[in-house]
Amino acid sequence: MLRRNLKGAYTIWYRDVIRFARDRVRMLAALGQPLLYLFVFGTGLAPAMSTATNGALDFRQFMFPGILAMAVLFTAIFSAISIVWDREFGFLKEVMVAPVSRTAVALGKVAGGATVAMFQGVIVLLLAPVVGVKLTAGQVAMLIGLMLLLATVMTSLGIVIAVRQRTMEGFQMMMNFLMMPMFFLSGAFFPLRGVPLWLAWLSRIDPVTYGVDALRQQTLRHSVPAGLLGTLALHPIRTDVLVMIGLSIAFVIPAVWLFGRQE
Amino acid sequence: MHAIEVRQLVRKFGDFVAVAGIDFDVHQGEVFGFLGPNGAGKSTTINMLCTMLRPTAGTAVINGHDVSKRPDGVRQSIGIIFQDASLDDRLTGLENLQFHAMLYDVRRDLFARRSAELLAMVDLTDKAGEQIRTYSGGMKRRLEIARGLLHHPKVLFLDEPTIGLDPQTRRHIWQYLLKLRQQEGVTMFMTTHYMDEAEHCDRIAIIDHGKIVALDTPPNLKALVGGDIISMRTSDNKAATARLKSVRQLDTRPGPDGQVIVETTDGDRFIPQLIDVLASAAPAISVQSINLSRPTLEDVFIKLTGHTIRVSEADATQPLRQMARMWRGGARR
Numbered sequence: 001m002l003r004r005n006l007k008g009a010y011t012i013w014y015r016d017v018i019r020f021a022r023d024r025v026r027m028l029a030a031l032g033q034p035l036l037y038l039f040v041f042g043t044g045l046a047p048a049m050s051t052a053t054n055g056a057l058d059f060r061q062f063m064f065p066g067i068l069a070m071a072v073l074f075t076a077i078f079s080a081i082s083i084v085w086d087r088e089f090g091f092l093k094e095v096m097v098a099p100v101s102r103t104a105v106a107l108g109k110v111a112g113g114a115t116v117a118m119f120q121g122v123i124v125l126l127l128a129p130v131v132g133v134k135l136t137a138g139q140v141a142m143l144i145g146l147m148l149l150l151a152t153v154m155t156s157l158g159i160v161i162a163v164r165q166r167t168m169e170g171f172q173m174m175m176n177f178l179m180m181p182m183f184f185l186s187g188a189f190f191p192l193r194g195v196p197l198w199l200a201w202l203s204r205i206d207p208v209t210y211g212v213d214a215l216r217q218q219t220l221r222h223s224v225p226a227g228l229l230g231t232l233a234l235h236p237i238r239t240d241v242l243v244m245i246g247l248s249i250a251f252v253i254p255a256v257w258l259f260g261r262q263e
Numbered sequence: 264m265h266a267i268e269v270r271q272l273v274r275k276f277g278d279f280v281a282v283a284g285i286d287f288d289v290h291q292g293e294v295f296g297f298l299g300p301n302g303a304g305k306s307t308t309i310n311m312l313c314t315m316l317r318p319t320a321g322t323a324v325i326n327g328h329d330v331s332k333r334p335d336g337v338r339q340s341i342g343i344i345f346q347d348a349s350l351d352d353r354l355t356g357l358e359n360l361q362f363h364a365m366l367y368d369v370r371r372d373l374f375a376r377r378s379a380e381l382l383a384m385v386d387l388t389d390k391a392g393e394q395i396r397t398y399s400g401g402m403k404r405r406l407e408i409a410r411g412l413l414h415h416p417k418v419l420f421l422d423e424p425t426i427g428l429d430p431q432t433r434r435h436i437w438q439y440l441l442k443l444r445q446q447e448g449v450t451m452f453m454t455t456h457y458m459d460e461a462e463h464c465d466r467i468a469i470i471d472h473g474k475i476v477a478l479d480t481p482p483n484l485k486a487l488v489g490g491d492i493i494s495m496r497t498s499d500n501k502a503a504t505a506r507l508k509s510v511r512q513l514d515t516r517p518g519p520d521g522q523v524i525v526e527t528t529d530g531d532r533f534i535p536q537l538i539d540v541l542a543s544a545a546p547a548i549s550v551q552s553i554n555l556s557r558p559t560l561e562d563v564f565i566k567l568t569g570h571t572i573r574v575s576e577a578d579a580t581q582p583l584r585q586m587a588r589m590w591r592g593g594a595r596r
Contacts, residue, residue, distance in 0.1 A: 001335075011365040019353050090349035097313050098366035099338035205592050 002114040008100030010106035016079060016112025020119060026125060030075060034124050038131065056228050060131040065216035066188025068121050069150060072103030074207055075120040076151045077179055080158025084165050100259035109253060114148055114157030121147040133223045142218050149244045150211035156251035163258045186212045191232050207247050216238035264327055266291045266418050266450035267312065272321035274307050279481050281307040283473035284321065292448040296464030302327045304473040305454045309422055313343055326417045342416030346423040348403045352396040354389055356406050359395060361411060366416035378508065381409035384439055401432045408436060432553035437463060471568040472480065483559060488558040494522045495553040497541065506544045512582055530555045543549030
């Protein structure tokens with residue numbers, strides 16, 4: 001029984017990965033938005049940012065980890081939302097009547113969404129040399145781990161939301177009221193040091209904040225002076241990782257539970 | 264043990280009672296038809312039997328497994344061919360089968376042999392390597408049928424298996440289904456709107472307003488409506504009428520175009536006797552033409568439910584789905 005369920009979860013994961021690998025257009029399209037932010041937004045704000053830090057910080061480098069988080073966040077949520085499509089187009093039925101427990105299916109879905117989101121992050125990571133971010137192999141390995149963790153948190157959260165939805169209509173709402181705020185509050189675009197208290201608190205309850213914080217410290221380790229990086233960091237990486245592990249557990253449990261309960 | 268045993272099965276959606284306590288058994292190896300107007304409770308019933316919906320009350324046992332208590336056992340025993348496509352359109356035909364084999368834990372060597380056999384049977388061997396989005400509706404349905412059989416189910420559920428397909432494909436699929444039953448003794452539980460297909464069933468249950476209003480073999484159901492109708496032309500209608508009355512105590516009535524109409528049971532066996540009776544009269548009455556018509560399942564259906572059976576409005580959602588598909592194509596996921 002356990003073997004069968006593991007195989008079932010693997011099957012669900014495998015499907016997401018095949019679909020991702022096959023969809024070149026989607027992969028490239030998903031690069032478009034980060035590029036836009038990085039080069040238009042980043043270049044536009046670079047002079048102001050440079051003045052503020054006496055030329056020590058290139059704003060595009062500052063943004064780069066935020067863009068990584070963005071790629072992961074969006075891809076993870078979109079993967080979770082594909083449940084709604086699968087329901088709409090009937091494929092979910094094929095899975096739901098298979099002799100595999102719903103828990104295994106839900107966990108396979110989390111794993112699939114997280115893997116795909118991590119891959120998308122890795123694609124964005126290829127832009128690092130373009131903005132002058134230097135990465136060692138060890139850093140890349142750490143970043144992959146961090147992105148996978150952030151992706152797990154976000155996919156689980158996405159499933160909690162998607163599992164109740166019957167149509168794609170609620171999607172735009174979610175985009176406006178959940179994903180964009182989570183992204184903006186995460187400190188991806190601006191340092192969260194010295195911001196008003198309300199903003200500090202909102203970003204503290206934003207799961208993405210911890211992902212961005214950890215990704216930033218890890219990505220810029222060899223590109224930004226340690227003293228400056230220290231002033232940009234919010235928490236030690238260890239704290240970020242522990243919070244994300246806690247959040248992924250906190251979201252996976254209701255995701256699995258709700259997935260199993262649906263008819 | 265029956266393949267399917269249903270007792271007092273009920274399903275409510277809020278206050279609405281979709282299935283109002285139904286009972287039936289399906290024998291091993293039987294082709295069992297489930298007919299009813301739209302909204303009569305067909306899909307709700309099939310979904311409960313497939314463990315997709317939880318019954319509000321009552322029990323259903325499939326191949327010895329209770330749908331509420333042992334859904335895993337049920338899922339292991341059944342195959343389902345859905346009314347709407349449930350294939351992944353971004354995967355190839357073979358990948359869809361592979362995915363199914365993985366979910367159902369079909370051994371690798373068994374899968375290779377079985378998938379090749381099934382693809383050949385549904386004539387999709389050449390298309391197996393292509394993505395489903397390039398398939399026509401008929402090809403998708405054929406692939407779904409192949410997929411539903413991949414894991415050797417004991418009971419096969421077919422929800423409108425041939426809806427929207429051209430007559431040639433329908434015939435092909437039926438030939439295949441009947442062959443399958445003969446070779447493997449698979450029990451089939453099906454819903455259909457096509458009365459000619461319902462004729463293939465060993466027994467038929469007719470459901471209306473959530474209740475089973477009739478359950479019997481097609482000939483017995485037709486007998487509910489009335490007997491067979493023989494209309495004939497003879498050399499002397501008046502003499503023929505008198506002769507049938509005196510010898511066989513049969514009432515006749517005049518039909519259009521100088522015909523005589525006799526209502527009887529077992530019309531095919533009665534015709535030779537009828538000709539003999541008339542020929543042995545003095546003077547002999549000769550039969551010039553004879554025609555037997557039998558009540559159809561459609562007539563049964565109308566009598567029991569008050570509606571003609573309609574082809575499901577599945578097509579009404581088609582443009583919507585198309586739109587949704589385009590939306591998806593444009594959106595980044």
